[in-house]
Amino acid sequence: MICQNCGQRPASLHYTKIVNGAKTELHLCEECAKEQGESSETEHSFMSAAGGYTIQDLLSDLLNMDQSNTAGNAEKKQPKKAARPLTCDNCGLTYKQFTKTGRLGCAHCYHAFESKLTPVFRRVHSGNTNHTGKVPKHRHEKLHAQRELDEKKRQINILVQNEEFEKAAELRDEIRTLEKQFQGREEDS
Amino acid sequence: MASEHFFSEAISPWMQEGPGPEGDIALSTRVRLARNIEQYPFPVFASEEASATLLRYASSTLLNQSEEVGSLEALNMNELRPNERQVLVEKHLVSPYLIKNMEHSAVLLNNDESISIMVNEEDHLRLQCLSNGMQLEECYNEADRLDDWAEANLTYAFDERLGYLTSCPTNVGTGMRASVMVHLPALVWTNQLSRILPAIHQLGLVVRGIYGEGSEALGNLFQISNQMTLGKSEKDIIEDLRGVVMQVIQRERHARESLLGSSRVKLEDRVFRSYGILAYSRMMTTKEAANRLSDVRLGIDLDLIKGISGNILNELMLLTQPGFLEQYAGESLTQEEADIRRANVIRERIKLEL
Numbered sequence: 001m002i003c004q005n006c007g008q009r010p011a012s013l014h015y016t017k018i019v020n021g022a023k024t025e026l027h028l029c030e031e032c033a034k035e036q037g038e039s040s041e042t043e044h045s046f047m048s049a050a051g052g053y054t055i056q057d058l059l060s061d062l063l064n065m066d067q068s069n070t071a072g073n074a075e076k077k078q079p080k081k082a083a084r085p086l087t088c089d090n091c092g093l094t095y096k097q098f099t100k101t102g103r104l105g106c107a108h109c110y111h112a113f114e115s116k117l118t119p120v121f122r123r124v125h126s127g128n129t130n131h132t133g134k135v136p137k138h139r140h141e142k143l144h145a146q147r148e149l150d151e152k153k154r155q156i157n158i159l160v161q162n163e164e165f166e167k168a169a170e171l172r173d174e175i176r177t178l179e180k181q182f183q184g185r186e187e188d189s
Numbered sequence: 190m191a192s193e194h195f196f197s198e199a200i201s202p203w204m205q206e207g208p209g210p211e212g213d214i215a216l217s218t219r220v221r222l223a224r225n226i227e228q229y230p231f232p233v234f235a236s237e238e239a240s241a242t243l244l245r246y247a248s249s250t251l252l253n254q255s256e257e258v259g260s261l262e263a264l265n266m267n268e269l270r271p272n273e274r275q276v277l278v279e280k281h282l283v284s285p286y287l288i289k290n291m292e293h294s295a296v297l298l299n300n301d302e303s304i305s306i307m308v309n310e311e312d313h314l315r316l317q318c319l320s321n322g323m324q325l326e327e328c329y330n331e332a333d334r335l336d337d338w339a340e341a342n343l344t345y346a347f348d349e350r351l352g353y354l355t356s357c358p359t360n361v362g363t364g365m366r367a368s369v370m371v372h373l374p375a376l377v378w379t380n381q382l383s384r385i386l387p388a389i390h391q392l393g394l395v396v397r398g399i400y401g402e403g404s405e406a407l408g409n410l411f412q413i414s415n416q417m418t419l420g421k422s423e424k425d426i427i428e429d430l431r432g433v434v435m436q437v438i439q440r441e442r443h444a445r446e447s448l449l450g451s452s453r454v455k456l457e458d459r460v461f462r463s464y465g466i467l468a469y470s471r472m473m474t475t476k477e478a479a480n481r482l483s484d485v486r487l488g489i490d491l492d493l494i495k496g497i498s499g500n501i502l503n504e505l506m507l508l509t510q511p512g513f514l515e516q517y518a519g520e521s522l523t524q525e526e527a528d529i530r531r532a533n534v535i536r537e538r539i540k541l542e543l
């Protein structure tokens with residue numbers, strides 16, 4: 001395959017770019033990819049070695065596409081009397097400022113911009129919008145205990161598969177105790 | 190007064206422990222957790238005052254409790270000399286961003302530099318654990334322990350649905366970035382890497398060159414890391430990444446063996462030419478140095494060159510970076526002067542080994 005940009009050198013880098021919701025396949029030679037994908041060396045730009053499309057590019061594409069659409073519509077409907085721009089009432093960051101930097105101002109921004117962020121999460125995190133990992137003990141005791149329980153149940157399955165029945169039995173007892181504690185707490189609250 | 194060894198030694202003590210697991214290909218492992226403290230604005234948009242308060246609060250709280258994780262030393266970025274800051278960046282102990290924000294930023298380091306906690310980076314805390322070779326589980330467990338300790342003393346910004354809240358929404362959820370640095374000369378020479386990369390990207394992982402810009406990966410050094418942080422648990426992310434990295438390592442080994450089998454003399458010729466050039470040249474560009482060092486490192490790993498430590502690659506890749514050369518020279522250098530110094534540094538280092 002020949003590079004789409006210069007039409008001369010063979011394309012060695014192939015990637016997919018999403019522009020305005022439409023998938024575009026790109027086939028470039030190394031030199032053209034280098035020209036197009038100038039990346040800094042910071043950890044913030046997850047430039048792939050293939051000169052590929054980075055998660056930061058994806059993020060800024062998603063945000064800017066959204067912005068250009070809404071900005072265009074708003075101008076057509078009411079030229080000047082626009083509603084108060086979407087703003088986080090805790091830190092004062094506007095959604096527009098966020099789209100420029102890709103950085104949020106405070107924890108509350110996640111709630112303030114929730115409707116806009118959810119589709120972004122879907123795209124950036126392969127359709128996922130819920131955290132399933134670690135939970136701090138402090139202030140999130142219940143969820144923390146629940147996750148611990150889930151993890152132990154996962155381990156028990158592995159032990160059974162490996163026919164380590166003694167260890168599995170021990171773990172089962174542990175799980176039962178935890179479950180009782182857990183239920184006790186549920187009733188308290 | 191900060192300990193001098195953070196700046197005088199180019200190679201962190203944890204790197205000198207000799208090759209880690211899969212050390213012929215995997216040079217180092219890093220796990221980083223992004224965390225923010227409840228109630229405080231995130232650093233990027235925080236006022237000077239808020240940043241200063243957070244810095245004081247977070248570093249004093251953590252330092253007071255630091256005996257639990259081994260002694261930590263705090264370095265405030267604005268109290269360091271420019272070349273000292275530069276050295277910390279080149280050693281990957283701090284990010285360039287931390288230095289951009291140096292008025293209100295600090296790093297807490299342990300003695301062997303395997304733990305680095307950046308305060309007021311893009312997030313309030315960036316907890317980072319480093320180790321040699323391929324040690325993803327070990328590195329994660331260490332980071333997890335560090336995180337438990339920090340969390341016992343500070344309250345994190347955490348949402349039960351979204352997880353750890355980070356300044357950039359691409360990090361939300363686990364806030365974790367795990368990565369392994371790999372040396373893949375045989376996959377690059379045989380053009381196999383460009384065929385493997387799309388498959389790795391499909392799995393939600395990122396491969397990027399560590400040195401060099403754009404698509405050029407100097408020294409055939411790559412970093413493979415997770416991209417997704419929301420929806421998968423830390424253990425699953427680590428396990429998936431481990432699986433892929435192990436496959437890449439196997440393929441590299443296989444490619445090395447077939448090169449040895451099919452074109453041994455060609456390979457030896459390339460390795461020894463590079464060795465000779467490194468040992469005797471008087472001027473050397475960054476790019477040439479990187480490629481020659483990669484050749485020599487491969488020669489060491491394949492037992493073609495004996496009596497030289499494999500660390501020479503990591504070490505000289507660091508020492509011959511333009512920034513590093515200038516810092517050691519104590520003045521800015523023209524291209525030509527830098528090329529001359531680079532060749533000198535390499536010759537000296539190779540002589541040390543002989």
Ligand SMILES: [Zn+2]
Binds near residue numbers: 003006007009031033
């Ligand atoms: Zn081209």
Ligand SMILES: [Zn+2]
Binds near residue numbers: 110
């Ligand atoms: Zn906010």
